Amino acid sequence: MIRILANVTRIAADLLIKAAAFGLVMMTVIVGWQVFGRYVLNSTPSWSEQAALTLMIWYVALAAAAGVRQGFHIRIVALEEAVSPGVRKWMQIVSNSIVGLCGAAMFIWGGELVLRTWSHVVPSLGIPRGLTYLALPLSGALMALFALEQVLERFGYSAACPTPIEETA
Numbered sequence: 001m002i003r004i005l006a007n008v009t010r011i012a013a014d015l016l017i018k019a020a021a022f023g024l025v026m027m028t029v030i031v032g033w034q035v036f037g038r039y040v041l042n043s044t045p046s047w048s049e050q051a052a053l054t055l056m057i058w059y060v061a062l063a064a065a066a067g068v069r070q071g072f073h074i075r076i077v078a079l080e081e082a083v084s085p086g087v088r089k090w091m092q093i094v095s096n097s098i099v100g101l102c103g104a105a106m107f108i109w110g111g112e113l114v115l116r117t118w119s120h121v122v123p124s125l126g127i128p129r130g131l132t133y134l135a136l137p138l139s140g141a142l143m144a145l146f147a148l149e150q151v152l153e154r155f156g157y158s159a160a161c162p163t164p165i166e167e168t169a
Helices: 002-039 048-070 079-084 085-119 129-133 133-153
Strands: none
Touching: 002 048, 002 133, 048 085, 048 129, 048 133, 079 085, 085 129, 085 133, 129 133
């Protein structure tokens, strides 16, 4: 079961990074078009700012979720490296549990935000405002899942074997 979870989360994190990169490129193109329209055509596209903001919310949220799985968030490890392996393991479990709880909070309250704003329309885009914020509960759920995987890994469950790993140290 852990192997399946690890494979699914690895694939999901890879897809999230690719989607976030695509969103960043698209936002760059849109902002470039906005600048071109403003200074060359003397007519700023009305939809460009809201589209860029929506894309930014999505790609930042997706990349943040992937960061939980792939461990590329900035963190200070000096204290973690100064303690014994047993203490380090528990520090990582607590840390990942807090990240998972934050992801769950994003899922719950981000979902509430989506529900409350779904009927509001972004005038320049013609889409529900809730669609803009949908990235928050989705990334929150993924963060919670990725953090759970990290916690299970720290408890000694490995993607390579379905039973707890015996510590040799």
